[in-house]
Amino acid sequence: xxxxxxxxxxxxxxxHGGGILSWLTTIDHKRIAVLxxxxxxxxxxxxxxxxxxxxxxxxxxxxxxxxAYLYNEMFTMHGTTMxxxxxxxxxxxxxxxxxxxxxxxxxxxAFPRLNALSYWIFLFGAIVLNVGWLYNMAPDAGWxxxxxxxxxxxxxxxxxxxWTLGLLISGVGSVLAGINLLTTVINMRAPGxxxxxxxxxxxxxxxxxxxxxxxxxxxxxxxxxxxMDRFFGTHFYRVVAGATPLLWQHLFWLFGHPExxxxxxxxxxxxxxxTPTFSRKPLYGYPAMAYSTALIGFLxxxxxxxxxxxxxxxxxxxxxxxLTSMLIAIPTGIKIFSWIATMWGGDLKMKTPLMYAIAFVxxxxxxGLSGIMHAQPPVDLQQTDSYFVVAHFHYVLxxxxxxxxxxxxxxxxxxxxxRLLNEKLGRLQFWTMVVGFNLTFFPMHLLGAEGMPRRxxxxxxxxxxxxxxxxxxxxxxxxxxxxxxxxxxxxxTMRDGELAGPDPWDGRGLEWKIPSPPPAYNxxxxxxxxxxxxxxxxxxxxxxxxVPPAPLPAHENEDSGHIHMPAPxxxxxxxxxxxxxxxxxxxxxxRVALCGAALTLFCAIAMAFEYREAGSENxxxxxxxxxxxxxxxxxxxxxxxESLFFASLIATYLVYKxxxxxxxxxxxxxxxxxxxxxxxxxxxxxxxxVLAQEGYRRGDRTWGLRWLFLTIFFGSVFLxxxxxxxxxxxxxxxxxxxxxxxxxxxxxxxxxxAHVAIGVIILLxxxxxxxxxxxxxxxxxxxxxxxxxxxxxxxxxxxVIFSIVYLMRSIAKA
Amino acid sequence: MSPQEHTAExxxxxxxxxxxxxxAGILAFLTAFEVWVSYVHALQPxxxxxxxxxxxxxxxxxxxFYMHLHYDSxxxxxxxxxxxxLAASVVIVLVGLMVRFFAGF
Numbered sequence: 001x002x003x004x005x006x007x008x009x010x011x012x013x014x015x016h017g018g019g020i021l022s023w024l025t026t027i028d029h030k031r032i033a034v035l036x037x038x039x040x041x042x043x044x045x046x047x048x049x050x051x052x053x054x055x056x057x058x059x060x061x062x063x064x065x066x067x068a069y070l071y072n073e074m075f076t077m078h079g080t081t082m083x084x085x086x087x088x089x090x091x092x093x094x095x096x097x098x099x100x101x102x103x104x105x106x107x108x109x110a111f112p113r114l115n116a117l118s119y120w121i122f123l124f125g126a127i128v129l130n131v132g133w134l135y136n137m138a139p140d141a142g143w144x145x146x147x148x149x150x151x152x153x154x155x156x157x158x159x160x161x162x163w164t165l166g167l168l169i170s171g172v173g174s175v176l177a178g179i180n181l182l183t184t185v186i187n188m189r190a191p192g193x194x195x196x197x198x199x200x201x202x203x204x205x206x207x208x209x210x211x212x213x214x215x216x217x218x219x220x221x222x223x224x225x226x227x228m229d230r231f232f233g234t235h236f237y238r239v240v241a242g243a244t245p246l247l248w249q250h251l252f253w254l255f256g257h258p259e260x261x262x263x264x265x266x267x268x269x270x271x272x273x274x275t276p277t278f279s280r281k282p283l284y285g286y287p288a289m290a291y292s293t294a295l296i297g298f299l300x301x302x303x304x305x306x307x308x309x310x311x312x313x314x315x316x317x318x319x320x321x322x323l324t325s326m327l328i329a330i331p332t333g334i335k336i337f338s339w340i341a342t343m344w345g346g347d348l349k350m351k352t353p354l355m356y357a358i359a360f361v362x363x364x365x366x367x368g369l370s371g372i373m374h375a376q377p378p379v380d381l382q383q384t385d386s387y388f389v390v391a392h393f394h395y396v397l398x399x400x401x402x403x404x405x406x407x408x409x410x411x412x413x414x415x416x417x418x419r420l421l422n423e424k425l426g427r428l429q430f431w432t433m434v435v436g437f438n439l440t441f442f443p444m445h446l447l448g449a450e451g452m453p454r455r456x457x458x459x460x461x462x463x464x465x466x467x468x469x470x471x472x473x474x475x476x477x478x479x480x481x482x483x484x485x486x487x488x489x490x491x492x493t494m495r496d497g498e499l500a501g502p503d504p505w506d507g508r509g510l511e512w513k514i515p516s517p518p519p520a521y522n523x524x525x526x527x528x529x530x531x532x533x534x535x536x537x538x539x540x541x542x543x544x545x546x547v548p549p550a551p552l553p554a555h556e557n558e559d560s561g562h563i564h565m566p567a568p569x570x571x572x573x574x575x576x577x578x579x580x581x582x583x584x585x586x587x588x589x590x591r592v593a594l595c596g597a598a599l600t601l602f603c604a605i606a607m608a609f610e611y612r613e614a615g616s617e618n619x620x621x622x623x624x625x626x627x628x629x630x631x632x633x634x635x636x637x638x639x640x641x642e643s644l645f646f647a648s649l650i651a652t653y654l655v656y657k658x659x660x661x662x663x664x665x666x667x668x669x670x671x672x673x674x675x676x677x678x679x680x681x682x683x684x685x686x687x688x689x690v691l692a693q694e695g696y697r698r699g700d701r702t703w704g705l706r707w708l709f710l711t712i713f714f715g716s717v718f719l720x721x722x723x724x725x726x727x728x729x730x731x732x733x734x735x736x737x738x739x740x741x742x743x744x745x746x747x748x749x750x751x752x753x754a755h756v757a758i759g760v761i762i763l764l765x766x767x768x769x770x771x772x773x774x775x776x777x778x779x780x781x782x783x784x785x786x787x788x789x790x791x792x793x794x795x796x797x798x799x800v801i802f803s804i805v806y807l808m809r810s811i812a813k814a
Numbered sequence: 815m816s817p818q819e820h821t822a823e824x825x826x827x828x829x830x831x832x833x834x835x836x837x838a839g840i841l842a843f844l845t846a847f848e849v850w851v852s853y854v855h856a857l858q859p860x861x862x863x864x865x866x867x868x869x870x871x872x873x874x875x876x877x878x879f880y881m882h883l884h885y886d887s888x889x890x891x892x893x894x895x896x897x898x899x900l901a902a903s904v905v906i907v908l909v910g911l912m913v914r915f916f917a918g919f
Contacts (some may be wrong), residue, residue: 186889214900246915252907301900305911317911321892628887636890640897647901651908659916683845683872687838692879694831790880796873803869807852808862814909 013418020714025568027112028520029097032119040086041121046130048079050074051477052121055060055440056586059473061461065597071457072140073159076174077130079143079371080163083263084170085126087397090267090405092177092212093119094206096721099412100181102511102518103199105190105527107565109185110630113572113607118177120576125170128584132162139163142455144256145226147237147248158587164227165583171216171223172579172686175641178212181205183633187626190410190510192529196290197475199509200283203290204269207297208262213637214301217644221652222251228747231586233737236652242661242740246311252647253304261300263397267364267404268293268335271357274411275339277507278354279346285338290329300329309377310384318377325375326511329368351505352426356407359434360400367395370445371693385455396442406433414500418517421497425489432482439475443468475758490671508536532739569610604767608783609774629779635786638795646797648802649748656740658813663739666809678721678804685714686795689788694777696784705770708763716761722753745805746807755794762787830885837879844872 014030026032057066066074101109109115126141132138137158150160185206189198199208213329225236226248235241237248276283283289305321306312313321325349341360348354359538370392374380383389414420452465459465503512511518513535531537578599585593657666688710695704726746766787769775848868851857857864883891897900 161821214897218904244912244915247912250911252906313911314914317914576880607892626887626889628889632890633893636893638896641910643894643897643901644904647904648908651905655911655912672849676845679845680842683820683841684838686876686880687834687842690834755895789881792876793879799869799872800874801849803865807848807865810852810858811862814913 008564012519013515013517015517017418022568024573025116025570027108027116027569027572028418029109029112029115030518030520030522032115032378033094033098034294035119036089036097037416038120039119039126040090040094042085043085043126043259044481045200047078047086048480049082050078052480054078055473055476057457058459058469060470061459061463061466061758063458066457068457069140072188073133073138075449076139076163076564077133079745080129080139080167082397083143083259085129087405088174088259088731089122091172091205091208092174092181093122095270095405095408095412096208097177097264097638098416099511100202100205101184101188102415102514103421103509103523104185104188104193105510105523105529106188107186107522107526109180109516110188111180111634112566113569113610114176114180114634116569117571117575117607118173118180120737121173121572121579122170123804124576124580125166125167125168125173128162128580129166132159137162142441143472144252146252147226147245148239150226150230150248153205153238155555161230161587164230165275165586168220168227169580169583171220173210174304175216178209178216179634179637181642182637183630185209187628187630187633189204189440190529193462194220196287197532197534198287198290199269200270200272200286201266201509203293205759206274207293208265210490211258211262211265211297211300213641215262217641218251218648219255220653221645221648222248222255224747225251225652227586228736230741234747235740237738238742241497242659243656246308247652247655249308249311250305253307254301254648256307257297257304258297258300259781260396261296262474263401265293265297267401268296270408270411271360271403272335273645274353274357274407274507275342276533277411277505278349278351278357279343280349280506282508282536283338283348283366284341284344285334286532287340292334295331295533297330299324299331300713302361302371303328306380309380318786322375322377322649326465328373329372329375336361336368337779338356351410352421352423353407353411354401355430356410359430360407362476363395363399363403363437364401367397367400371396384446385453386448387444387452387454390454391441391444391448394444394735395510399441401438403433403437411505412511415511415516415518417494417497418496418500418515419493420500420504421493423484425492429485429489431480432478432485436475436478436482440472440479441475443471447472506625508533510535512540523785543726554617558775567610569607571603571610572606574602575607594681601761608765609769629782631782631786632789635789639789642793646748646752646800649744649751650800653744653748653804656744656813660739660741661743664729664732664734665741666745666805669732669734670806670809671728672723672806674725675802675806678718679798679806680720681714681721682795685711685718686792688714689791693781693784693788696781699781701770701775705767708767708770708784712760712763712767715756715763715791719753719756719760722756723748748807749801751795752797755797759791759794762790819857833879841875842871844868 007494014028017028023031023035026035053066054071057063057071057074097109097115101107107563129139135158137211139156139159142159145160145163149155149165152160185198185202195203215420222584225234228234229236229238231461235243237245239245242782272283274291302324303321305317306325309318309321339357343358370388374392376382410421410426447465450463450465452459452463459469502515502518504516505512510523510529513527514523527534531542578596578601581592582600583593583596583598585591585596688707692704692707692711695701695707729742736743736746768785769783774780848865851861852894877894880902882895
């Protein structure tokens, strides 16, 4: 399909026109946000039903409503669904996608087709995670899937396979979305919108995008190890092979605790938007709020092991992680005081969004206080794996985050649909939710203190937990009724609700400047930003005594009747399908995997060269504010994320080095002459690559092609050397699962080789494009530069691997 | 583009190409040196720090010159270097924690 930019008539709503096909091929960030929203709502209901079934089971002692097996599936899928398919995509996919481009004055995200790809990958991952229900084989090892319970020896069924592959697939979607939206915030801000003029919601989301890039790679590596254990006979987490299941806990929680803030940061951002709007005051302490957001993001990466106090890491490690865990309360406290100070003395308009914001502040603080209790190892040892912990994280994630998301839904719903939700129903829904939530989760503190463990599917009548558990179940049903009221409100107001107009709340951000629902192109004129809360000042002027800054010169894009937007594309959907087939094919369907790989390759190349005639008008090639190219910003973000991926692989190699129970070691088996030669060749390929890049930059394609061919040749020789090396080791008896050295070596070096192979494919596609007129358009040499960045990154990874694996082969242990 | 700008760009191109070739030479030399030190028995006690420094130098050369961080906007360094620092921290902390665990602290 050749995708050309289409001319969009002014004032056409993004919801207007098109059938199902238009939604399948959409690359409009607002429509993609709606797709995320509908999917999230579906899984919110599914996760809620799972919770209700668990609460029915625990409503009375010795209940037989659910079997133990089904109960295991319920709590596993409830946690997995709510975290990976509801709260995180609600922030990342729904709110960020819809609101961030509007708040920064952009017409779309940096990479619209990548945005669609992220959604479809997320959807297919969610389907893989849930398809087990059809065969009574849903995942059943808890949402954090501790090894070695998840190993095939203890969980032989399809359950954990689906969990592993589903999370791997949906994780790819999350990382792509993170790269895309981070690039959008860095590069697509309206002229004049400096970082210190960003709305706090965008600040929060920006930190969240960074966290996604650095938190997901360790989880991906952990899941790859688990998949290899289950499918290819390795033993990454098995004690009998000299390994330890503790590695999984580290890799998982390296992701898992930043994930808590990946879920909480959107909530912080939403509350920071709602409180000033409904208090009719600017946000109190903006700089402190912005810096504390960044500090929370930074600290959240250094606290992961507080989830592991019970494993016995030693007093030094326990003390260090207790300290960092308590430190994170400081920036969080700054935020809480700032929200209170924003509302203090304000002209409060008690609408549903503000009520949710106030409830958020109270309940999140309660969850935070019990969190500080867990941060102390001696206290944590008493509370871990009890219902006290269940109460804590539900106060944080439901009483905090989910309340903020509901507040955000009421707040931005008029912008999304053009109609207001019914306020009376909103208040009823709010109060039932507050009552239901606190009735469900506050008593769980008491249950935990009395010693009721998590994840038990029934309890004896002699434990004294009957009435409190019944109270929790009643509360859960009140929450369900509250959700039903929300659905009724949505259905009733969808067609006949009060029209919102562009600015129903007298808002402060740029999103309230444009019609509701917005036109497909968002802004007919790219706004010029001269101060924080620009729209508020546009409406009401500046305070007396404050001299407004001089207006900036008019932007060149001020042509409202003739706006270029990228055309829809079917490739994101097909590419996501290909990736899913390739991964799911690991479940013993080789043909499916091969078809998926072929579809992935075809669609990736087709997507890369889709804008054949669009030339420099391709919005993916234009950086508006910074003068940087979006694609380069995106590739550098990807490289930063990949650094964490290889760091996790290298750390695992070092951890297991010298701990084999037998078999070959690095010192006994590695052949130096061959690898020294291939290393030289790969290093020299970086020289040829950079010379090729220079050729394309100058427009000298003959020169560029010559060096590009040589780079491909060098890369192919390196790969051939690696294949030869692997084949030699295999024939000498070192298979993948022989010992810890073999599995860490093959995995790390093999993944590097896969990156080189992908690099060769990218370069081959550039060679193909060089023989067409594709490179005649402006800015196309950036494609070669991006490919070169990737190639050099693969090169520097090899510099590290060569040193650690080959040159340090005689070092016995880390 | 004026003739002066054209000449300046051509000069810039020549100096960059020269820099790329010099860096290639240094990379080749450092790699050969790395291989040599890995075989010298007397250097075994300091092999790890020596190789960390040498491979770090190679890493930096590729990043600065071939990946253009030396020439390009600081924004790209701002994106990459924190990720790199975090990656290095993950390796150090994870290995430290696990090694202590294996040793029974």
